[in-house]
Amino acid sequence: MKTARNAVKSEKLIKVLLRYDEQKKTIQSITIRGDFFLYPEDALEKLESSLVGVRLERSVLNKRVQEILQGAEPFGFTAESMTEAILGCLSKKIDRV
Amino acid sequence: MALDEVLLQNLDDIPILRLYGWNPPTVSIGYFQKMEDEVDVEMCKHLGIDVIRRLTGGGSVLHDSELTYSFLTRRYPQSIIESYKVICDAVIIALSKLGFNAKFSPLNDIVINGKKISGNAQTRKNGALLQHGTILLDVDFEKMFSVLKVTKEKIRDKMISDSKDRVIGLNKTYVETLSSLKNGFREKFAANLVSDTLTEDEKIRTKKLIKEKYSTTRWNLRL
Numbered sequence: 001m002k003t004a005r006n007a008v009k010s011e012k013l014i015k016v017l018l019r020y021d022e023q024k025k026t027i028q029s030i031t032i033r034g035d036f037f038l039y040p041e042d043a044l045e046k047l048e049s050s051l052v053g054v055r056l057e058r059s060v061l062n063k064r065v066q067e068i069l070q071g072a073e074p075f076g077f078t079a080e081s082m083t084e085a086i087l088g089c090l091s092k093k094i095d096r097v
Numbered sequence: 098m099a100l101d102e103v104l105l106q107n108l109d110d111i112p113i114l115r116l117y118g119w120n121p122p123t124v125s126i127g128y129f130q131k132m133e134d135e136v137d138v139e140m141c142k143h144l145g146i147d148v149i150r151r152l153t154g155g156g157s158v159l160h161d162s163e164l165t166y167s168f169l170t171r172r173y174p175q176s177i178i179e180s181y182k183v184i185c186d187a188v189i190i191a192l193s194k195l196g197f198n199a200k201f202s203p204l205n206d207i208v209i210n211g212k213k214i215s216g217n218a219q220t221r222k223n224g225a226l227l228q229h230g231t232i233l234l235d236v237d238f239e240k241m242f243s244v245l246k247v248t249k250e251k252i253r254d255k256m257i258s259d260s261k262d263r264v265i266g267l268n269k270t271y272v273e274t275l276s277s278l279k280n281g282f283r284e285k286f287a288a289n290l291v292s293d294t295l296t297e298d299e300k301i302r303t304k305k306l307i308k309e310k311y312s313t314t315r316w317n318l319r320l
Binding site for chain 1: 152219
């Protein structure tokens with residue numbers, strides 16, 4: 001299992017802490033923080049928990065993020081910019097936890 | 098913060114405008130931020146600055162020499178950006194009465210000559226909207242950057258010098274700014290402002306919420 005962080009500024013800043021299975025390329029856990037807005041606010045916890053097990057492949061991840069965010073309204077990011085923020089962790093230096 | 102939440106829970110058809118300053122100075126972070134990422138909490142303790150996590154999203158702010166408004170209403174545009182524009186317009190009108198040519202800067206700022214004078218943050222619950230925002234009267238950049246954490250990619254001194262080009266204070270008094278802000282909201286919403294006081298129930302619920310939520314490390318530090 002690997003852990004990596006990424007920070008991306010789209011309209012607002014998205015910071016991601018990602019734990020993932022390097023072999024299966026799936027999300028083990030994810031924490032998303034930043035100065036964005038999301039309505040309702042508890043949609044973020046649902047996003048984080050619903051991404052567990054999802055493959056870190058662009059089209060798969062983007063589709064899943066879009067599905068989870070249906071019914072919620074992000075302000076300061078899009079499903080696409082969130083996907084890129086998450087995938088950007090894969091090219092970052094690995095955290096020694 | 099607790100009072101904003103109680104007023105939001107209780108809101109009927111009559112909008113509320115709440116105007117206030119900060120004593121002691123306080124750093125607030127947005128709902129989706131993590132205190133340890135954004136704030137030097139030890140430095141805040143050393144300087145006598147409080148810390149709190151807001152019920153609204155957005156970024157971290159040092160509330161010191163400023164006037165803060167909280168506006169609560171059940172009548173607002175569904176579009177988030179339009180609702181920000183409408184409410185920020187009341188602030189812009191207030192600033193024009195003080196002689197400033199201010200503009201709305203998406204997503205949620207107000208600027209004068211390209212420099213940020215006001216940040217705003219909104220939440221919506223059960224059909225009611227709360228938008229609160231700052232109007233900077235003066236800015237102490239040294240203090241700000243001694244308590245707000247700077248990422249590895251940015252150098253503190255550069256941020257201070259850059260911020261002086263991007264953020265300003267009005268250099269007006271609290272009293273005259275407050276008077277203008279009331280007039281701004283009166284004009285924008287064609288409203289009479291009627292002074293009011295908290296009910297006993299609101300006072301009790303606010304104290305309870307402070308004790309159970311806003312003064313806890315569980316809420317503020319997301320533990």
